[in-house]
Amino acid sequence: MDTNQANETLLDVRGLKVHFPVYGGILRHKVGTVKAVDGISFTVERGETLGVVGESGSGKTTVGRAIINLHKPMYPDVELEGESLFHTEAGFMDTNGIPRDEMLPLRERIQMIFQDPFSSLNPRLTVQGIIEGPMKVHLDMTAAERKERVMELLERVGLQGAYAQRYPHEFSGGQRQRVGIARALATNPDLIIADEPVSALDVSIQAQVINLMQDLQQEFGLTYIFIAHDLSVVYHICDRIAVMYLGNIMEIGSAEQVYKNPKHPYSKALLSAVPQPDPRSDSSDRIRLEGDIPTPMAKPSGCGFRTRCPIAKDSCAEEVPEMRDMGDGQMVACPHA
Ligand SMILES: Nc1ncnc2c1ncn2[C@@H]1O[C@H](COP(=O)(O)OP(=O)(O)O)[C@@H](O)[C@H]1O
Numbered sequence: 001m002d003t004n005q006a007n008e009t010l011l012d013v014r015g016l017k018v019h020f021p022v023y024g025g026i027l028r029h030k031v032g033t034v035k036a037v038d039g040i041s042f043t044v045e046r047g048e049t050l051g052v053v054g055e056s057g058s059g060k061t062t063v064g065r066a067i068i069n070l071h072k073p074m075y076p077d078v079e080l081e082g083e084s085l086f087h088t089e090a091g092f093m094d095t096n097g098i099p100r101d102e103m104l105p106l107r108e109r110i111q112m113i114f115q116d117p118f119s120s121l122n123p124r125l126t127v128q129g130i131i132e133g134p135m136k137v138h139l140d141m142t143a144a145e146r147k148e149r150v151m152e153l154l155e156r157v158g159l160q161g162a163y164a165q166r167y168p169h170e171f172s173g174g175q176r177q178r179v180g181i182a183r184a185l186a187t188n189p190d191l192i193i194a195d196e197p198v199s200a201l202d203v204s205i206q207a208q209v210i211n212l213m214q215d216l217q218q219e220f221g222l223t224y225i226f227i228a229h230d231l232s233v234v235y236h237i238c239d240r241i242a243v244m245y246l247g248n249i250m251e252i253g254s255a256e257q258v259y260k261n262p263k264h265p266y267s268k269a270l271l272s273a274v275p276q277p278d279p280r281s282d283s284s285d286r287i288r289l290e291g292d293i294p295t296p297m298a299k300p301s302g303c304g305f306r307t308r309c310p311i312a313k314d315s316c317a318e319e320v321p322e323m324r325d326m327g328d329g330q331m332v333a334c335p336h337a
């Protein structure tokens, strides 16, 4: 993290909820609600990398999509609550559920890198067409200017300029993800939300792409939200880490705090699942999670984790636990941690 830029909040998410109605029966009545994101709050400081980790289905992608306001246009009856305040020259603007035309200038400042470089690039467009897409929408540039900028961006992500005229299928997974990164950089954004950007890549390629992202962060002063299901990936690249479970943040703190000294029983369990490099290391305090993550359509009352929690008490069924500060900003949503 660049200390010159420390402590300027770029994004302030407050009580964000994203609930999808579920319809059933012949009359398509509402039969339930998927509480994909269920009241989460966090901030992202300018220049930092915030990791968001959790099992599949915990709501990580939904958080990312909520910040760039993708749900309302795609799912008009989605239930949105809370605020996602993004810092602009004109002050904080709420990206949660605002109309499309108001979102457009913000989309220039916030870009996303997607998990699957195979489906996230339009197969019918050349690399030139893919990368200049956001420039056409957001920037007033001539075709020649766009062409030159695409060349610069390709070079910056480690690809040859001649690749601009090729199509996505001609590239490997790692190369495609570099194209996705170049596209995300096209409008010179402040914030990049990277949704499991290396999960679909070979392990040998993952480090290269992560190193590239770190170099670009330095060079352009980027702020990242880095989504991953693997704590060991985010530990090395993140300043802070948020741990999600069933649409809630269970713990948030510095990477050091969450990885080395997790306090929430769920974070402890997630870490227990990380393979230990040293076979002699003590595994006696490992927590193994029983059973599967419940569906967000039938979330347990009170604490969402209580049905799998080794220290759950009867009272955990009564109320959703408040975040509490365990010292030095390590916040934990568990009264018994
Ligand atoms: N459009 C949608 N309609 C209904 N349910 C959804 C929709 N999008 C996501 N979900 C559900 O919300 C939950 C969280 O999904 P997601 O954010 O993709 O989790 P993650 O990225 O952590 O794997 C999942 O149970 C998923 O099935």
Ligand SMILES: [Mg+2]
Pocket: 060, 061, 062, 195
């Ligand atoms: Mg996801």
